[in-house]
Amino acid sequence: MIKSIPDGFHSATICLTLKDASAAIEFYKKAFDAQELFRMMGKDGKQIMHAEIKIGDSIIMINDEFPQMNFRSPQSIGGSGSGVYLYMNNVDDTLKKAAANGAKITMPATDVFWGDRMGSMEDPFGHIWSIATHVKDVSPEEMIKGAQEMKENCQ
Numbered sequence: 001m002i003k004s005i006p007d008g009f010h011s012a013t014i015c016l017t018l019k020d021a022s023a024a025i026e027f028y029k030k031a032f033d034a035q036e037l038f039r040m041m042g043k044d045g046k047q048i049m050h051a052e053i054k055i056g057d058s059i060i061m062i063n064d065e066f067p068q069m070n071f072r073s074p075q076s077i078g079g080s081g082s083g084v085y086l087y088m089n090n091v092d093d094t095l096k097k098a099a100a101n102g103a104k105i106t107m108p109a110t111d112v113f114w115g116d117r118m119g120s121m122e123d124p125f126g127h128i129w130s131i132a133t134h135v136k137d138v139s140p141e142e143m144i145k146g147a148q149e150m151k152e153n154c155q
Contacts, residue, residue: 008059
């Protein structure tokens with residue numbers, strides 16, 4: 001029987017548009033130990049029309065820019081309209097590897113009130129990633145209290 005969600009996918013799947021998808025795939029392999037699953041080239045044989053990588057248990061779709069279809073990268077639009085929250089086994093090591101491969105760390109790893117150790121980075125292609133390792137189970141009440149304390153400390 002055909003499944004409504006293909007094996008390996010989740011209900012929501014990220015699709016990243018990049019100015020140089022091939023270089024981005026290599027970056028993700030080095031920074032996140034991504035595994036390339038599939039690559040389909042466009043008509044010109046140079047652009048990636050569709051590729052899939054796997055990071056942890058998640059498949060991410062990747063393609064080059066196709067302005068004629070309104071697919072533009074963060075570099076072309078002058079910023080990223082979304083971000084990726086990625087759980088890894090060791091946030092600190094992952095951020096170090098990402099930085100060593102050209103990522104810009106925008107927030108060093110720190111323990112946050114919702115129970116994660118989290119840091120943020122911008123990859124060399126303009127996409128924003130929050131990298132996290134879950135370190136503590138937190139109740140909804142503890143999370144609300146932590147958020148309130150953070151708000152008070154930010155004023």
